Amino acid sequence: LHSGASGAGAWSAVVHCVGKMLRPTRGEALPDHAYPFKNVRHPAVTGQGGYLIWQSGAFIVFVLDSRLLQDTRPLGDFPLCRLLLSNDSNYPWFILVPRRADISEVFELSAQDQLQLWQETTTLSKILKDLFSADKLNVAALGNVVSQLHMHVIVRKRDDAAWPAPVWGKHQAVPYTDEAFAAIRERLKPVLTTDFRFEGE
Incomplete structure (x- = not known):
């Protein structure tokens, strides 16, 4: 796939080329919840929030909704799940x-996958x-605006900006600085250790 490729043709080429490299040998079964790309990441896919995944017996491209890409930072x-941090420092808001x-x-x-989703949400x-x-956790899958399935896990405190109301639409988002985002990531590193891979590692 050359650097100038774009659109449906580019995605098709990525699926074909990387799929050939990753296709299971006869008798090998890859679990549907295997890590994205396993050992291969292609910038034409990951640069647009996408992953080549093994689903229902075939390699397909999974792409994050553009609004999730725009409003979050990747952890x-x-x-099974991509973990994102909502880019709103009013609350520790994970997706x-x-x-x-x-x-x-x-x-x-x-x-x-339903069991895996619940396990990851609970963990x-x-x-x-x-x-x-947290005084309370708000855990919900709404999807009225972004229909792509995603689970909100929001840390609530009695003195937060919206308590006791829901967080949606109450206050303008305050984006994280790079330093504040790095601090959240460092706080998570000692405790997110089981079956989790941090972005860029």
Whole structure:
């Protein structure tokens, strides 16, 4: 795939070329919740928020909704979900996005993926409650604006900007500085250790 390629042809070339490198040998089965790219990342895909994933017996491209890309900062990957931080420093607001194409509802996931999503949501929730001394966690999958399935895990405190109301639409977002984002990441590193890979590592 040359650097000037774009559009559907570029995506097709990425799927074909990387898919050939990663195609399982006869008798080998890759789990649908395997890490993105396993050992291969292609900039034409990852640069646009995309991953080549093994789903339902084939390699396909999973791409984050452009609004999620715009409004978040990436932290890394669980076996199933991409972990994002909402770019609003009013609240520690995390988002889990299952790396599955064309999914908008939890019941559309396979039974295995539903269990994995709940496990990752529960694991993250427990970590965040302790790490940020949360008074309450708001855990929800709405999708009225962004239909791509994603799970919000929001740390709430009695003195936060919107308490006790929901966080949506209450206050203008205050983006993280690079230093503040790095500090969040460093706080997570000692506790997000099981089956998690931080962005860029």
